[in-house]
Amino acid sequence: MAILVLGSFSAFSQRKMKGGDAATAGMVRIPAGIYHPFLKANNKTVSVKIHSFYLDAHAVTNAEFLDFVKANPQWTRSKVSRLFADENYLKQWAGDFNIGNDRVLNSPVTNVSWFAAESYAKWMGKRLPTMEEWEYAANSAPVNAPKGEKLSTMILGWYSRPTPAVLPPVESTFKNGFGVYDMHGLIWEWVYDFNSIITGGDSRSAGALDKQFYCAAGSLNAVNKEDYASFMRFAFRESLKANYTVANLGFRCATDVDQK
Amino acid sequence: MKNRIFKILPALMLSVILFSCSKNDLHENKGNADAEKETVVQKESIAQNSLYQVSGEWTNQNGKKINLDQLAGKVQVTAMIFTHCGYACPKMVDNMKAIEEKLPNNLKNKVDFLLISFDARNDTSARLKQYASQKQLDNNWTLLHGSAEQIRMMSMLLQIQYSPLQGGGFTHSNAITILDQHGDISGRIEGLDINVGQVVDAIKEAVAKS
Numbered sequence: 001m002a003i004l005v006l007g008s009f010s011a012f013s014q015r016k017m018k019g020g021d022a023a024t025a026g027m028v029r030i031p032a033g034i035y036h037p038f039l040k041a042n043n044k045t046v047s048v049k050i051h052s053f054y055l056d057a058h059a060v061t062n063a064e065f066l067d068f069v070k071a072n073p074q075w076t077r078s079k080v081s082r083l084f085a086d087e088n089y090l091k092q093w094a095g096d097f098n099i100g101n102d103r104v105l106n107s108p109v110t111n112v113s114w115f116a117a118e119s120y121a122k123w124m125g126k127r128l129p130t131m132e133e134w135e136y137a138a139n140s141a142p143v144n145a146p147k148g149e150k151l152s153t154m155i156l157g158w159y160s161r162p163t164p165a166v167l168p169p170v171e172s173t174f175k176n177g178f179g180v181y182d183m184h185g186l187i188w189e190w191v192y193d194f195n196s197i198i199t200g201g202d203s204r205s206a207g208a209l210d211k212q213f214y215c216a217a218g219s220l221n222a223v224n225k226e227d228y229a230s231f232m233r234f235a236f237r238e239s240l241k242a243n244y245t246v247a248n249l250g251f252r253c254a255t256d257v258d259q260k
Numbered sequence: 261m262k263n264r265i266f267k268i269l270p271a272l273m274l275s276v277i278l279f280s281c282s283k284n285d286l287h288e289n290k291g292n293a294d295a296e297k298e299t300v301v302q303k304e305s306i307a308q309n310s311l312y313q314v315s316g317e318w319t320n321q322n323g324k325k326i327n328l329d330q331l332a333g334k335v336q337v338t339a340m341i342f343t344h345c346g347y348a349c350p351k352m353v354d355n356m357k358a359i360e361e362k363l364p365n366n367l368k369n370k371v372d373f374l375l376i377s378f379d380a381r382n383d384t385s386a387r388l389k390q391y392a393s394q395k396q397l398d399n400n401w402t403l404l405h406g407s408a409e410q411i412r413m414m415s416m417l418l419q420i421q422y423s424p425l426q427g428g429g430f431t432h433s434n435a436i437t438i439l440d441q442h443g444d445i446s447g448r449i450e451g452l453d454i455n456v457g458q459v460v461d462a463i464k465e466a467v468a469k470s
Contacts, residue, residue, distance in 0.1 A: 046426065081308055081309055081313070082308070082309050083308075083309045083310070083311065083313075083417070114416060115416065118413075192412070193412060193423070195415060195416060195419075195420070195421045195422070196421065196422060196423035196424075197421065197423070198421045198422075198423060198431055198432070198433060238421075241419050242416035242417070242419070
C-alpha cells in the first residue's frame with residue numbers, strides 16, 4: 001500500500017513539474033480531420049475521424065532520452081530486461097549514461113524498443129501517437145515543396161537513400177504543413193498500436209487464412225496501389241515486435257488536447 | 261502429548277493461512293525453508309524476463325482484482341480472445357480444453373489456463389463468468405478483464421497483433437503462450453491448427469524449468 005501511494009505521488013509530482021503550458025512545449029497542435037487508412041476494411045475505404053491532438057515537433061533525441069535513462073536506471077543498456085528490449089538496445093551509445101558522441105546529442109534516439117518508447121512517453125506525461133494519428137499528421141507536404149511534386153514521390157526519394165552512419169540532427173529535413181518536422185526522410189517511428197496491422201491471417205474466417213500468407217495479398221486491400229511509401233511503412237510495422245530495436249527506428253510523443 | 265499439539269497447532273494454522281494467501285503454494289507440500297528459497301528465485305526472475313514485472317490491476321471472472329504476479333507458481337497456458345468472437349476464439353478455447361484433457365495426471369495441478377480478453381468494453385467480469393460456464397471451464401481457468409491500455413500492453417508482451425473493427429469486434433492473430441511458473445515465456449504456438457501432443461510436450465518442458 002505504501003508503495004502504491006509513493007508511486008502515485010511521484011507520478012503526480014512528475015505531472016506537476018511538467019504540467020501546465022510546459023507540457024506542450026515543443027509540441028504542435030494537429031487540428032481535427034478525417035483520415036483514410038491505407039488499408040481497406042471489407043473492401044471499403046474507411047474514414048476515420050481524428051480528434052485534435054498535440055504531437056512533438058521533432059523526434060525524441062539522444063540527449064532527451066539520456067535524461068529518461070538517468071531518472072529510470074532500469075532502462076539502462078546493462079539493466080534493461082530482454083522482455084522489453086533486444087540486445088541491440090541503445091548500442092550506438094558508449095555506455096549506460098554516456099552517449100559518447102557529442103555530434104548526435106540532438107539526433108533522434110534510435111535502437112529503442114516500443115516498450116522503452118512507451119515508458120519514456122509515460123514518464124513525460126505523454127503517450128505515443130496512434131498509427132492513425134501519425135499517418136494523418138505525416139500526410140502533409142513540406143511547406144516549401146516543389147510545385148506539382150507528389151508527397152509520395154518525395155517520400156520514395158527519401159526512402160531510397162541509405163541511412164547515414166551518423167544520423168543528422170532533428171529538424172534537419174523538412175517541416176510539413178502542420179508544422180511538424182522530419183515525418184519522412186530522417187528515421188522510422190514507433191506508433192502506439194503498430195501491432196494492429198494484420199495483412200496475414202484474419203481471425204474471423206478460416207478460409208481467409210491461406211491466401212493471406214502471401215505478402216502481396218495486402219496490396220489487394222490498399223486504397224491507392226501506387227502508394228508504395230505507405231506499403232513500406234505498413235510492411236515495416238508488421239515486421240516488428242515490441243522489444244525489437246532498429247538502427248533507424250525512433251519515436252516522438254503525443255498528448256490529448258482535452259487533457260490540457 | 262496434548263501440550264505439544266497445542267503448541268504446534270497455532271503454528272500449523274498460521275502456515276495454512278500464509279500459504280492460502282498465495283494459491284501457488286497450495287499444491288506444493290513444501291517446508292518453510294523450501295518455500296522461502298522459491299520466493300527468492302522467483303523475485304530474481306521477476307527482475308529479469310518475467311511478464312509478472314508488469315504491474316496493473318486486472319479483474320478475473322469472479323470479480324476479484326488481481327495483479328499478474330499472483331499467477332506465479334504454476335505454468336500458465338495463455339491466450340487472448342474475446343467472448344463475442346465467432347470463429348477463432350471458440351476454436352482457441354476448444355484447443356486449450358483439449359490440451360487440458362491430454363495433460364498427464366502428474367502435471368494437472370501444476371498447470372493453469374489463462375484467457376485475456378481483447379474487449380475492454382463488453383467482456384466484463386460478469387460476462388467472462390458467463391462465458392466460462394458456457395464453455396464449461398473449470399477452476400483451473402482464469403479469465404481476465406482489463407483496460408484498453410492494459411490489453412494493448414499485454415498484446416505487445418505476448419506478441420499478438422490485433423485491431424478493433426469499426427462496428428465492434430476485433431481482428432487478431434492467434435497464439436498460445438506458455439508461461440513458466442515465474443512468468444517467463446517458455447513456449448509459443450502460433451495458429452489454430454495445433455498439434456495437442458506437441459503443446460503438451462512444451463508444457464512439460466515449462467514445468468521442468470520450474
